[in-house]
Amino acid sequence: MISAKLKERLIFIGPLIVLPGLIVAWPVLEVLWLSFRNRVQIFHIDRWVGAANYLYLFGEDLRFASAVSNTLYFTFVSVGLEFLLGLGFALYLRFSPEREWVKGMMLIPWVIPSVVSARLWQWMLHAEAGIVNYLLQSVGLTDAPIPWLSSPDLALHAAIFADVWKTTPLMVLLLYAGLLGIPENLLRAARVDRTPPFRMLFCILIPQLRPAIATAVVLRLLDAFRVFDVIYVMTGGGPANSTETLSLYAYRTYFQSLQFGYGSSVVVVQVMILAGLTAVAYRLLQGKNPAAAGDGPGEFHPRRTEVKE
Template sequence: MDRMAKDDLGLARVRVRAAWLFLAPTLAVLAAVAGWPLLRTVWFSFTDAELIELENYRFIGFANYLEYYEGEWLGLLADPQWWRAVWRTVWFAAVSVSIEAVLGMVVALALNARFPLRGLVRAAILIPWAIPTIVSARMWAWMLNDQFGVINHALLAIGAIDAPVAWMADPDLAMWAVVIVDVWKTTPFVALLILAALQMLPADCYEAARVDGIHPIRVFFRVTLPLIRPALVVALVFRALDALRVFDLIYVLTANASGTQSMSVYARQQLVDFQDVGYGSAASTLLFLVIALLTLSVVLLGRLRLEGESAR
């Protein structure tokens, strides 16, 4: 018995060693492509570097983050505009991902059913996701234009509105417009992952439920949803991380309007428009920390849940 345990331990070590050997090239590329720029950004966040003279800077510690100077708190953490950008980004991520989860589930269930031309419909549903974000954002910007946009024209035609709506002039309407465009573009991604999980479900569970006369809605919540939960969680995590760092969609639709700034747009404004590399790097570093902490939390919670289920 001890010999078998030793053999299993040796095999496990060989597998771990082989895994690290296969991962080494990828890790090296990531370190060169992503690691060095990230470390450079973190370093600049502790300096007063400016874009026009990037090599001439001095170390100022945490002054870009928070500093008490002449009876006043200064820095990123004391900037109301930054906290508004944080709240706006979190709101956008929560609302858009929630809507995409519901619509993605509905679309996946519909595409999982058998009907004529199902393959063609599955291919067509991926078109919004395949369109580059810049292209889709510019297309929707024309459609939402208050003068000649097709959205206002359609709403006027059916009597839903009395006058053209300036969607991008009101920050609240602009954020809802951004949510609509994001949902239109990325719901197919969520639906695709859920559909892949649905395709792998065992058919005998549904046969047994049908024989027992269980209502389809109850089958969905008791059988389907628990079985596809891992795929659904992966889809929502990927979408949440993508939504938290949203930049191009908001920037193209609303330019640099202060009422619709996300964390990424705010960081870009400090880096490029104000040429304050130190302050913009601090904003980028905090954005990275938010996303990293969210990812780590999801991974740890998933691991704890899996360990709890295996212990049962």
């Protein structure tokens, strides 16, 4: 029978295994199971089709291929921009005086619900009635209105822009918190040594920030890869599917076309790409953790809030 020790362990760990099992593993397995079937509930069709869904998905489905590339493009460009802007603003907040009101202002886009901000940008970028084109035209930068949301080349960039506008504050917040965690004596020492600013940034601040960067970037990667609301509201996936992301394609296949089997195979592939992406990102960013590389945990001091300029 089960040894007493194991029994004791099971009592404590058991609920922890069962609960996530019920709310995470079971639905995931259900979706995996569905992805090998053809299920259209309302017509009472439910049949095992083997790998047929996946064969079509990877073989002939142009919409899927473009959804994958749109999603990856959206993810990398928006997270990249958000990171660069976020780092810039975080450094500004950390090393410049009078930042209380700036901090407040910075948070405004993040406070607005995504659907509202997407609608806002949709109207501002409207080709004929939008303020962006109006300004560009009145300044004389363009003659004809720029079709931000109706040109297949521009629409995805417009969506990226709206997303960057909205989520950069989150990046700022996370990186700013990371910057506050950098020991003050490290910075003082650097100042005493008259470290040039770039060296300070690349050799002190960024290595120290690595854990915060890893958290922020992975968080945003996960979020951006599942993007739905911004695009659903701004372009609906058009024009010509140039902005259709995997989430949008899955949603359409599930809830508009009611093809539960095929929709599940889309979602399974999406989850797998996402898992791979997260693993790679985490490995890259966490790999050379300064704490692990010899600085030792002793270097970390409780956060200091006074800065003497």
